[in-house]
Amino acid sequence: MALVIAGERSGVGKTTVTLTLLASLRRRDRLVQSFKVGPDYIDPMFHQHVTGRACRNLDPVLTSEAYIQQCFARHSQLSEYALVEGVMGLFDGISSFPKDKGLMTNDKGLMTDFASTAHIARLLDLPVVLVIDCSRLSGSVAAIAHGYQSFDPRIKIAGLVLNRVGSDRHLSLLKDSLEPLQLPILGVLRRQDNITIPDRHLGLVPTAELPELNALIDRLADLGDTCFDWQRLLPLLKSESLPSTDAINRVSPYSSFPVKIAVARDRAFNFYYQDNLDLLQQLGAELVFWSPLEDAAIPKDVRGMYFGGGFPEVFAQQLAENISARDAVKTAILQGMPTVAECGGLMYLSEQIIDFEGKSWPMAGVLPTSAVMSGRLTLGYRRAVALQNNLLVKANTTVYGHEFHRSHLTLTPTQPLFETSRYDCEENMGCEGWGLPANVHASYVHLHWGESREIPQQFLKECLKVASPGM
Known part of the structure; x- marks a missing residue:
């Protein structure tokens, strides 16, 4: 019970x-x-x-x-x-x-x-x-x-x-x-x-x-x-477990040694489903948490980066002032490091965040667009169909996610990741998501990987292609 x-x-x-x-x-x-x-x-x-x-x-x-x-x-x-x-x-x-x-x-x-x-x-x-x-x-x-x-x-x-x-x-x-x-x-x-x-x-x-x-x-x-x-x-x-064949436990490690992934986690980035983090670990990832607000660089010897959602707009000035961290992120991505960025993470990878007061704050500058805060709330479940092979899913794969943000981008991608529609009425919501550089998956759509373990598997597969530390 x-x-x-x-x-x-x-x-x-x-x-x-x-x-x-x-x-x-x-x-x-x-x-x-x-x-x-x-x-x-x-x-x-x-x-x-x-x-x-x-x-x-x-x-x-x-x-x-x-x-x-x-x-x-x-x-x-x-x-x-x-x-x-x-x-x-x-x-x-x-x-x-x-x-x-x-x-x-x-x-x-x-x-x-x-x-x-x-x-x-x-x-x-x-x-x-x-x-x-x-x-x-x-x-x-x-x-x-x-x-x-x-x-x-x-x-x-x-x-x-x-x-x-x-x-x-x-x-x-x-x-x-x-x-x-x-x-x-x-x-x-x-x-x-x-x-x-x-x-x-x-x-x-x-x-x-x-x-x-x-x-x-x-x-x-x-x-x-x-x-x-x-x-x-x-x-x-009083807790009583439901009878169940627990398929959640049946996840084989993707590699025989830990694959270090830098996970941004601080006051600006903290929207993560614990199940996503668990799956990465079960598949062989070693999660190394760091702060784009406080740390001067990304952690050493990592093969991938994961930026969750959060409130980068609230801490835009502090993020902008940490120039060394922004430069380290951009350099790593341009050198081919696989990177997942959801919502707030996408905003951080853009050229700048323009806050509610209209002030502009430079960000990592990986994506040729800016994130502008506004009063308009974008909210709802999304059905997203992949338009191309990308860091997480193959072309024509359907995933279900959720959007919740008050920002919009000044430019849309020329080769978007997804065609999206509302989950409850199939109203077309247009195309979104950045997959250029090819080692980046940046999207407003939050995904829970529990029913789609192929997603973290694909991510780690790409991370393993990065030269091992010390090589």
Whole structure:
């Protein structure tokens, strides 16, 4: 058994409730594994900061239903307790999906909440705790709870967490309204003025930028010790692995000796799926983490580079001032070093970043384009078809990824990597991605490699072509 934390809509406090549970469990020295529904990078950072264990993303668009079951089984069985944080509202998903993914459907052969929290709860056969924002509710809370309880009989609502309760009188009204439903109230969180996680243009501010985070986690743990019905919650959280043939473990090393890969990881670059990093290591890579913000050069003796997403625009001045690092990256790429750059990484490889104030900051200068910040948000799942053989995939290969950024490029590539379309309606989104030089894969599309192990295999294959250190 494990538990899914779901919301009746976005913004009701799922992440706060999840972190409060995790913080209180860790204070009790409990070993807990967390998961996050969807493609998000930042919420998992907070999970990991609290638990000390990498949070795993559960996303059937980026991977598959089978992969989700394998991933959950593998990682939950290594902990005492397991907790899944949902995405958006419980039933908010997408209604259109490729027919070749072997999906579980309802009696009518349709799934209108694909990739939703409810979809994952059904897939893993887990009970759900529904978080309700009660700040502007009293008697109507019962209608909301009843609707979610009865909407899909396959979903077991184990209980409710009432968030943003204003007073004892308010709580009494809520409890009186909910009593006929016989839904357990598993937690009550009062309105909190001293617990706020700052955010900005792409969501929460990442953990590495919050010097007061530990104090915040302590306050959450204090809250969790008193606001939850632990006698009811602990048995629900107890981890029991799903029976599964764990294909995730069946990865043969690609080489008989470690292949060193420089992975940019600091405040500017920190959007990585842990499964991607794990796969590289399982295939024979030795990951060497470095900082384009702080380090004067890339690590020695590496055969490839990996730049994840993040917030290079926030740290554009510091990145620009580290001239030696920028020059080292450009020189290595021009000398043929295989390099993967996603979103923020792509921006770093461009000629310059133009920030929200219109200031220009020079970057590595590998790609003949500039990244311009704007108020427009590009967001959504993508179906991407490779237009040519490139560093990661062969021509005509289809991959599924996710875009989430507020920048655009001043020039588009003459020989793009992908033709992209929206995942849910096949609307053509145009061509994108840079593959020149040929040893570069730079794209706005974030990829999860769990269901496509050929991608890291191909990357390491190209890295092995680089002359070994010392030659």
